[in-house]
Amino acid sequence: MLQSGLYTDFTWSRNHVAASGTNQVYLLVEWRGMPGQPRNDNLGFRPVAGRIQLHLQLGAGVRLAKVYGCKAEMLNDRSFTFILGSLWQGMEKQIVLGFELTARPSGVYPVVTALWTYEDEREEQVVVSSITQSLQFSNHTAVLNKMMDKRVEKYLKLLQNPAVLENALRAFERGCYERGEEIIRRRADEMLLYAARLNDGDYLKEAELLYGLGSRFMDTYASVAAV
Numbered sequence: 001m002l003q004s005g006l007y008t009d010f011t012w013s014r015n016h017v018a019a020s021g022t023n024q025v026y027l028l029v030e031w032r033g034m035p036g037q038p039r040n041d042n043l044g045f046r047p048v049a050g051r052i053q054l055h056l057q058l059g060a061g062v063r064l065a066k067v068y069g070c071k072a073e074m075l076n077d078r079s080f081t082f083i084l085g086s087l088w089q090g091m092e093k094q095i096v097l098g099f100e101l102t103a104r105p106s107g108v109y110p111v112v113t114a115l116w117t118y119e120d121e122r123e124e125q126v127v128v129s130s131i132t133q134s135l136q137f138s139n140h141t142a143v144l145n146k147m148m149d150k151r152v153e154k155y156l157k158l159l160q161n162p163a164v165l166e167n168a169l170r171a172f173e174r175g176c177y178e179r180g181e182e183i184i185r186r187r188a189d190e191m192l193l194y195a196a197r198l199n200d201g202d203y204l205k206e207a208e209l210l211y212g213l214g215s216r217f218m219d220t221y222a223s224v225a226a227v
Helices: 139-144 150-173 177-198 199-227
Strands: 004-012 016-018 022-032 039-041 044-047 049-058 063-068 072-076 077-086 091-100 108-121 123-128 131-138
Touching: 004 039, 004 108, 004 150, 016 022, 016 139, 016 150, 022 063, 022 108, 022 150, 049 063, 063 150, 077 091, 077 150, 091 108, 091 150, 150 199, 177 199
Parallel strands: 016 131
Antiparallel strands: 004 022, 022 091, 039 044, 049 077, 049 108, 063 091, 072 077, 108 123, 108 131
16 A cells, blocks of 8 residues: 555454454564665765554553564553554565454454654655554454464564574673574574475575574674683
8 A cells, every 4th residue: 555655554464353362463464665776965865764654552452462574662551653664665564463362243343553653755744544443353263273364373473583583692792692593593493494395495594594694693702702
């Protein structure tokens, strides 16, 4: 969807959830600029959108449980702001948000209302009309077995990797070098498995990056310990 110069997309991990309550549902948020080169003027290269912020208002019975890819600023228990930086032409960015939902009767219910703000190329503030994202709650047992949307699953896994690296780094800092290397290697193996299963180059790049970081961290911390 074109949002006043900013292209945005919202994708649920599932469009139907159990009315009896679901452990967690994920929302993939994507934004991008038009293909092309960064604008070049007398002030140098400038982004097509700067100071991008996403403001979320949660519906009744909704809790924001997880945030992957950025930090959330909590205004109150139902209002959040996400500081998303700048965007250059041709660039795409993603975050994934995890929500916990309470039980309710079957039907369609609003889950979150999203509003974007940013500065355009002229550094003028733009406020985009809000959009409400809803979900279908159902008592049908088939919703319990429905698979997660593959695109949402992909970015969820990719955006979880920084937390995996932080966990590994804590192990290295405690002197548990083999444990730290194992954490990274197991995650790299998982990325490589998805790359082979889905023939997806993004998973492959992530696997190669993780394997490289595991070796680099091991060499660095082992060298420091030997001094």
